[in-house]
Amino acid sequence: MNRYSLWSLVRNARTHHEDWQAAWRSPEPKREYDVVIVGGGAHGLATAYYLAKEHGITNVAVLEKGWIGGGNTGRNTTIVRSNYLWDEATHLYEKSMKLWEGLSQELNFNVMFSQRGVLNLGHTLQDMRDIQRRVNANRLNGVDGEVLTAAQVKAMVPIINASPEARYPILGASLQRRAGTARHDAVAWGFARGADACGVDIIQNCEVTGIRREGGQVVGVETAKGYIKAKKVGVVAAGHSSVLAAMVDLRLPIESHPLQALVSEPIKPVLDTVVMSNAVHGYISQSDKGDLVIGAGIDAYTGYGQRGSFSIIEGTLAAILELFPSFSRVRMNRQWGGIVDVCPDACPIIGLTPVMGLYFNCGWGTGGFKATPGSGWVFAHTMAEDRPHELNAAFSIDRFFTGHLIDEHGAAAVAH
């Protein structure tokens, strides 16, 4: 792998930038791998990267049915934060945050991680009590957090409608200054390039159609490019997790829902932080390119169609305009949907399955992007050691039988 640097830029300028090395190879699949990762989103690519980097397991293939990063990795609103309420979730997301903070250097790829802060607005007294409770919980867990007054919010975001006459007046907010955004495509590409450099094969347009078992042990996967033997298989398929689980008669507590987002035409810089509101239900930031990036809620019905109902977008934009009336004449450029794998407790499932050598990492629901490096890191550990890391031990599927759920629905800053 050629390292990216100022010198490589100068060197390639001399050849009119026509000789850059491809960021990753596109090999034909081998007949056998030590580990096959099903799903070439950023979580799967991160898993492959950390398997190679941290555990020395390099005979790995990442199988992706479309193109890498084309699912939820390329469809989210790029928000990164770690201000969750419960200890288990906070530790997991904070591990991810620490990895984010060094990720561009680690990968030698600019993931444009921007710690511009995330505000979670409170509109009622109960909101403010929840915010105080969560910020206190965060600080006890070593995660930064502050409670802001309405005046402090207004000072930080001058264009926000802080009028007490608003339909849902802003009473204050929580602020995590280390939170922010990252370039979602770059995260997939950076992990792909890093994994490829360690010897991982990234196979695109290679859908997995079956998982073969012998005596309770996984032995390989049927794919669009033929049968591939594997000692271990890790499934990181987000919205399609239930489809893959059904291949081995495994039942998951997951429902796949459409989740929509949209971006405006590029406008001049007006918003240099991320604003989320649970009560009116919208979240917004401005990309470096200038577009307003706006996220909605999920559709209540299950769906694999990568699109949702217009009424959801209408409600989201009404919420955004309530907060930012000056955006009323901004034109929206693009709108899309992803399929999110929602768990009953809004927390992921990362761990072993009843099939030996088969591991699942799913259930990230509406908030998986922020977890990308941490998710890959703990899942790589789980697959390499055949047991969960202490950071993801609480996130096994057993919790739905023991009752030890980690109820992050609404309790944290989760906006869904």
Added chain:
Amino acid sequence: MLIVTCPWCGPREQTEFSCGGEAHIARPPDPGALTDEQWGDYLFMRKNPRGRHLEQWVHTYGCRRWFNVERDTVTYRITAVYKAGEEPPGGGA
């Protein structure tokens, strides 16, 4: 926007309804007799199919009655509507 045909009120816009998830999950008659795995399966595990799905809807802003819908989860097309307690037209309850 989906048009959902309520068995009592006829075709109405989707925003009048709420979706209640997978249909035909019967509450076990004797929960105390179940293992933790069986109870967890009843409470949390879902088919979540890609394709034909039998699900419950309620006409929240209409007659407020529950009924069942057969819908494709890829195209979102509603292929049948039937009352609670009835068998789905295509079977598979």
